[in-house]
Amino acid sequence: KALEPLNSEEDALLWKNPDRGYRIDSWCDLYEMTLVKDPKAVMKARLQEQVPPEGMPMISQTYIYLSGFNSRAITDKGLQALGQVFEAHLDLGIKIQPRFCYAKDINDALNDAPQNIMLQHIKQLAPVIKTWSRAIQFFPICFIGAWGEWHSDGLKYPIDKKVICKAVMEKLVIPNGLYGLIRLPEYKNLMKGETWYNRLGIENDAVFGKVPYGYGNADGGTGGLEDGTDQWLQLIKEAAYTPQDGEIYWNSWFPENDAWVDGKRCVLQFSEHRFSTLSIMHSYLDWGRKETSEIGKWKKIAMTEDWLKKNGVLYDANWFKDKNGKAVSRNLFEFVRDHLGYRIVGQSLKITGDSKPSAPIQVAMSLQNRGFAAAFNLESGFAILDSQNKVVSTVKCGNPAAWYNRNPDNYSDTKQLTHTLSAKMKLPGRAGRYKLAFYLKNSLNRYARVSIDAAVVNGYHILHEFDVA
Numbered sequence: 001k002a003l004e005p006l007n008s009e010e011d012a013l014l015w016k017n018p019d020r021g022y023r024i025d026s027w028c029d030l031y032e033m034t035l036v037k038d039p040k041a042v043m044k045a046r047l048q049e050q051v052p053p054e055g056m057p058m059i060s061q062t063y064i065y066l067s068g069f070n071s072r073a074i075t076d077k078g079l080q081a082l083g084q085v086f087e088a089h090l091d092l093g094i095k096i097q098p099r100f101c102y103a104k105d106i107n108d109a110l111n112d113a114p115q116n117i118m119l120q121h122i123k124q125l126a127p128v129i130k131t132w133s134r135a136i137q138f139f140p141i142c143f144i145g146a147w148g149e150w151h152s153d154g155l156k157y158p159i160d161k162k163v164i165c166k167a168v169m170e171k172l173v174i175p176n177g178l179y180g181l182i183r184l185p186e187y188k189n190l191m192k193g194e195t196w197y198n199r200l201g202i203e204n205d206a207v208f209g210k211v212p213y214g215y216g217n218a219d220g221g222t223g224g225l226e227d228g229t230d231q232w233l234q235l236i237k238e239a240a241y242t243p244q245d246g247e248i249y250w251n252s253w254f255p256e257n258d259a260w261v262d263g264k265r266c267v268l269q270f271s272e273h274r275f276s277t278l279s280i281m282h283s284y285l286d287w288g289r290k291e292t293s294e295i296g297k298w299k300k301i302a303m304t305e306d307w308l309k310k311n312g313v314l315y316d317a318n319w320f321k322d323k324n325g326k327a328v329s330r331n332l333f334e335f336v337r338d339h340l341g342y343r344i345v346g347q348s349l350k351i352t353g354d355s356k357p358s359a360p361i362q363v364a365m366s367l368q369n370r371g372f373a374a375a376f377n378l379e380s381g382f383a384i385l386d387s388q389n390k391v392v393s394t395v396k397c398g399n400p401a402a403w404y405n406r407n408p409d410n411y412s413d414t415k416q417l418t419h420t421l422s423a424k425m426k427l428p429g430r431a432g433r434y435k436l437a438f439y440l441k442n443s444l445n446r447y448a449r450v451s452i453d454a455a456v457v458n459g460y461h462i463l464h465e466f467d468v469a
Contacts (some may be wrong), residue, residue: 001348001349001350002348003149003314003346003347003349003365003452003453003454003463004452005316005318005345005451005452006318006451006452006453007318007319007321007323007325008318008319008320008321008322008328008330009322009323010158010276010399010465011319011334011338013449014031014338014343014448014449014451015337015338015428016058016443016449017058017341017342017448017449018058018095018378018444018446018447018448019058019059019095019137019276019375019376019378020059020276020340020341020342020371020373020375021057021059021275021277021337021340021341021376022057022277022278022279022280022336022337022340023057023058023059023060023061023097023245023277023278023279023280023281024047024050024057024059024061024280024281025050025061025062025063025247025279025281025282025284026043026047026050026060026061026063026281026457027045027046027060027062027063027064028042028046028062028063028064028065028085029065029067029068030066030068030069030074030078030081030082030085031064031065031067031068031069031078032068033078033081033082033084033085034068034075034078034081034219035079036440039081039084039085039088040084040085040087040088040091041088041089043084043085043089044088044092047060047088047089047092047094048092050226050281050285054085056214057094057280058093058094058095058446059094059095059096059097059277060079060094060095060096060097060135060140061090061097061099061140061149061245061279062085062089062096062097062098062099063098063099063147064082064085064099064100064101065101065102065104066100066101066102066113066121067102067103067104067111067113069113069117069121070111070112070113070117071113071117072115072117072376073120073121073124073334073446074121074124074125074249074327079124079125079128081401082125082128083128083131083132086098086128086132086135087132087383089135090135090444093444093446095135095136095137095442095444096135096136096137097136097137097138097140097181097188097245097277098129098136098139098140099140099142099147099148099149100121100125100142100143100148100459101142101143101144101145101149102143102146102148102371103145103146103147103148103152104144104147105146105147105395106151106152106174107152108146108403109156109450110156112156112157112334113157113165113171114157115157115158115159115160115164116158117301118143118144118159118164119169120165121143122143122164122167122171122172123167123171123231125172125445126171126172126175127339129172129176130176131178133176133178133443134443134444134447135444136176136178137243137277137377138179138180138181138201138203138243138245138276139168139172139173139178139179139180139181139275140160140170140177140181140182140203141164141165141169141173141180141181141182141183141187141200142168142230143164143168144159144161144164149183149205150182150183150184151183151223152189156323161187162190162191162192164189165180165182165398166191166194167448168180169191169194169196169200169432170196172332173196173199174196174199177450179200179201179242179243179376179377180196180199180200180201181201181202181203181221181243181245182198182200182201182202183203183204183233183237184200184202184204184223184224184225184231184233185202185225185230185231185238185434186223186224188200188202189215189234194278198238198241198242198243198377199242201239201242201243201244201245201276202225202235202239202242202244202245202246202273203205203245203246203249204225204244204245204246204273204371205246205247206221206222206223206225206249206321206390207246207247207261207262207266207269207278208222208226208248208261208265208266209261209262209263209265209266209267209268210227210229210265210268210269210272211226211262211264211265211266212226213226213227213228213229214226214315214402222251222262223388226270227412228457234270235273236272236273236411237409237411237434238271239273239274239373240274240373240374240404240408240409241277241408242376243261243277243373243376244271244273244274244275244276244364244373245275245276245277245278246277246278246279246402247278247279247281248266248276248279248282248283248294248295249281249282249283250282250283250286251282251283251284251286251287251293251294252286252287254294260294261294263294263297263298263301263332263454264301264307264332266336267311267313267332267335267336268311268313270336270339270340270372271312271313271314272411274372274373274374275340275341275372275373276340276341276342276372276376277340277341278340280295281298282295283295283348284296286370293331298331298332298333299331299333299334299338300331301331301332301333302329302330302332303330303331303332303334303335303347304330305317305320312412312414312467313411314370314405314406315335315339315370316338316339316345316370316451318345318451319335319338319370339370339371339372339445340371340372341373341375341376341377342369342371342372342373342374342378342400342403342448343371344367344368344369344370344371344375344403344440344448344450344451344453344456345368345369345370345371345450345451345452346365346366346438346450346452346454346457346461347365347366347367347418348365348366349363349364349365349463349464350363350364350365351363351364351412351436352462354429355427355466355467355468355469356427356468356469357427357428357429357430357431357468358426358427358428358429359426359427360424360425360426360427360447361424361425361426362424362425363382363397363421363422363423363424363425363436364421364422364423365382365420365438365463366418366419366420366421367403367418367419367420367421367450368405368416368417368418368419369403369404369405369417369419370416371405372407373405374400374401374402374403375400375401375403376400376401376406376444376450377401377441377443378400378401378440378441378442378448379396379400379440379441379442380396380397380398380399380421380438380439380441381394381395381396381397381398381423381439382394382397382421382423382425382436382437382438382439382440383395383436383437383438383439383460384397384425384427384428384435384436384437385434385435385437385457385460385462386408386428386432386433386434386435387432387433387434389435389457389458389460391425392428393425393428393435393458394439395423395424395425397421397423398419398421399420400440401444402419403419405417413431415426427468428468429466430468431467431469432467432468433465433466434465434466434467434468435462435463435464435465435466436455436462436463436464436465436466437460437461437462437463438450438452438460438461438463439459439460439461441459447459447460
């Protein structure tokens with residue numbers, strides 16, 4: 001049978017889908033956290049200050065400054081406080097991108113740390129990261145330079161970027177089944193030949209959209225990641241296989257430099273580079289959510305199917321329709337909000353087998369991903385529920401990290417891909433009324449909503465009801 005999709009009136013059902021979408025920023029100074037009575041409460045309050053728009057997001061890039069330990073080991077109290085920082089995020093249902101760093105500004109050499117201290121800290125952090133890895137969305141390869149962004153480094157101490165990245169990946173990222181995020185393809189290339197090279201995505205902290213090389217960026221902050229450059233083209237080729245994240249500049253930079261961001265060019269960048277997440281703090285929350293902010297302006301820019309088709313951007317056609325199938329007008333802010341990361345749309349369902357106790361059945365469900373990126377960090381499968389919606393059995397099925405919207409190796413191929421999940425299941429041994437369901441969840445057992453017009457019970461999408469007799 002065909003599965004009916006959701007429509008534009010049901011956008012909010014997907015806003016809290018985990019491990020994707022707009023994200024916030026937060027911070028803490030780990031040494032200062034050791035001086036407060038309740039580090040978890042302080043961190044929670046700081047996160048809650050950024051009341052998320054439209055009930056989102058479920059992710060925070062949180063700067064964890066280690067400058068108070070820049071000449072010594074992190075104390076036991078510091079490591080305990082770090083655990084409470086992670087716990088604060090979990091209490092609010094927010095996954096963290098932990099950005100460990102020392103320098104708090106471009107000229108902040110005072111707080112920098114030498115390489116041997118960085119390596120000591122990475123080793124110390126390993127057991128803490130292992131304990132809290134389920135709380136981590138993606139792991140920025142940070143430590144170096146201003147805000148851990150790998151620039152303005154070496155002001156005080158020489159740092160070997162390759163050594164630090166290798167230590168972070170091999171001690172903190174790979175053992176915990178995580179993905180790393182690095183600032184530029186240029187830096188990622190330092191890691192060519194490493195077995196984990198394909199676990200590194202890009203965290204672009206200078207998003208300007210798909211703009212030509214040399215585009216009026218007064219301070220050259222894009223790092224050369226601009227349309228037509230080798231870095232841009234490399235990312236198009238590699239982006240499908242790892243998460244990609246980014247942020248626009250602080251909004252104050254734009255009037256100061258008589259510059260702006262073209263929203264539609266940003267959509268092209270998010271699509272070509274397959275973004276999973278984007279900061280909603282930069283150029284929106286930092287400007288009081290005003291419509292004069294760079295992202296705020298997107299609310300007044302119409303998004304049309306004609307423009308998307310003309311520019312080869314894949315999308316969910318049902319997003320442009322109301323419950324009666326009538327076309328509705330949409331804007332660019334909404335489009336980015338609803339297409340960052342994954343957007344899974346059910347297509348069809350087929351069940352074969354006899355409805356007898358303990359009988360085997362075969363389930364096949366096809367789906368499409370209409371979002372920019374694959375569904376990283378997620379697990380999918382089928383379940384059988386009883387008449388009281390209690391889970392009787394489950395079977396894992398599918399690889400969400402490979403649910404690409406289009407050819408992962410050739411972006412110019414605009415054909416929408418369809419993915420089919422097939423599973424063998426055994427019916428319950430006791431006669432009764434049962435339900436076949438589908439689930440998609442992350443490492444925190446937080447369930448994602450799929451675009452299927454179906455009842456959802458405790459995260460399980462009810463696909464079919466049947467009697468076993």
